[in-house]
Amino acid sequence: METTTLRAPDPARARTTAAVRVRDLRKRYGTHQALDGVELDVERGEIFAVLGPNGAGKTTTVEILAGFRSRDDGEVSVLGQDPATAGRAWRAGLGVVLQDARDLSELTVAETVRATARYYPAPRDPAEVIAAVGLQEKAGKRVRTLSGGQRRRLDVALGIVGRPELLFLDEPTTGFDPEARHAFWDLVRSLRDGGTTVLLTTHYLDEAAHLADRAAVISAGRVVALGTPESLGGPQARIPVVRWVEDGQPRSERSTTPTALVAQLAATAGPGREVDGLTVTRPSLEDVYLDLIHDRTEESR
Numbered sequence: 352m353e354t355t356t357l358r359a360p361d362p363a364r365a366r367t368t369a370a371v372r373v374r375d376l377r378k379r380y381g382t383h384q385a386l387d388g389v390e391l392d393v394e395r396g397e398i399f400a401v402l403g404p405n406g407a408g409k410t411t412t413v414e415i416l417a418g419f420r421s422r423d424d425g426e427v428s429v430l431g432q433d434p435a436t437a438g439r440a441w442r443a444g445l446g447v448v449l450q451d452a453r454d455l456s457e458l459t460v461a462e463t464v465r466a467t468a469r470y471y472p473a474p475r476d477p478a479e480v481i482a483a484v485g486l487q488e489k490a491g492k493r494v495r496t497l498s499g500g501q502r503r504r505l506d507v508a509l510g511i512v513g514r515p516e517l518l519f520l521d522e523p524t525t526g527f528d529p530e531a532r533h534a535f536w537d538l539v540r541s542l543r544d545g546g547t548t549v550l551l552t553t554h555y556l557d558e559a560a561h562l563a564d565r566a567a568v569i570s571a572g573r574v575v576a577l578g579t580p581e582s583l584g585g586p587q588a589r590i591p592v593v594r595w596v597e598d599g600q601p602r603s604e605r606s607t608t609p610t611a612l613v614a615q616l617a618a619t620a621g622p623g624r625e626v627d628g629l630t631v632t633r634p635s636l637e638d639v640y641l642d643l644i645h646d647r648t649e650e651s652r
């Protein structure tokens with residue numbers, strides 16, 4: 352997949368306000384409170400990841416922001432307008448890649464991208480977009496013959512061909528092999544470097560860690576953590592954990608001075624003897640995330 356920077360959206364449209372502003376967003380499906388007061392801001396020009404377990408409310412949030420779903424309550428501003436009432440010009444500034452698979456089309460990849468480009472006032476060159484998502488070899492092939500991962504890349508091509516100021520990607524790399532995922536990350540970075548704001552949902556913690564400037568963790572319809580991937584959960588969450596086995600029992604201790612603790616354990620074990628089962632780990636984003644989700648689940652019990 353090529354990683355050349357795609358040209359920026361029309362700079363005349365760039366404003367200094369946040370690209371997305373959400374306050375106390377609520378949505379209920381029957382008796383189920385899917386969104387229970389979501390708050391977030393996405394700054395222009397950043398890649399913002401929304402993380403959360405199945406059913407947390409990520410897709411509902413994205414669909415409300417993209418104007419595809421109504422909300423019950425709360426304030427939402429996307430590119431300065433309310434998605435519930437914004438018109439066609441507003442929509443032309445958005446690129447939306449949702450989870451639903453598209454129809455298995457008899458059109459070719461190139462025909463599909465060209466047809467979509469015609470809906471937009473200032474589209475990107477379809478051939479350039481096809482190359483950017485790594486589908487040049489497939490340009491003349493019918494869409495129904497593509498693999499799942501290739502079809503997902505076509506979805507992304509259709510999402511960016513209109514030169515959006517703001518791109519929504521709902522679980523964009525599900526079904527990608529590792530190489531395609533890395534190439535896709537390069538593509539998203541190049542879009543950001545070209546001035547596009549990107550809001551993506553993902554289940555992949557490494558995707559958020561590699562790609563996102565900032566991330567929010569949503570659990571049970573609320574934002575439970577927000578920040579850069581390195582700072583999520585706060586400094587306490589990143590304190591190293593020393594684990595060892597003592598009298599046959601697993602022991603663990605969080606310590607800001609793990610070297611001193613290990614030295615103490617070594618002294619207790621005696622000269623030349625190993626401390627049983629000794630490991631020192633600095634919690635990864637995944638560990639922090641699982642703690643956040645777990646804490647939240649415990650709270651709601």
Ligand SMILES: Nc1ncnc2c1ncn2[C@@H]1O[C@H](COP(=O)(O)OP(=O)(O)OP(=O)(O)O)[C@@H](O)[C@H]1O
Nearest residue numbers: 380381383385403404405406407408409410411412
């Ligand atoms: N149209 C609907 N009717 C009823 N319930 C719905 C509807 N859409 C979503 N829900 C419920 O609302 C909750 C949030 O769903 P949503 O799809 O937003 O979660 P998600 O975080 O995107 O999950 P996933 O990671 O599985 O895609 C879930 O409990 C889901 O079952």
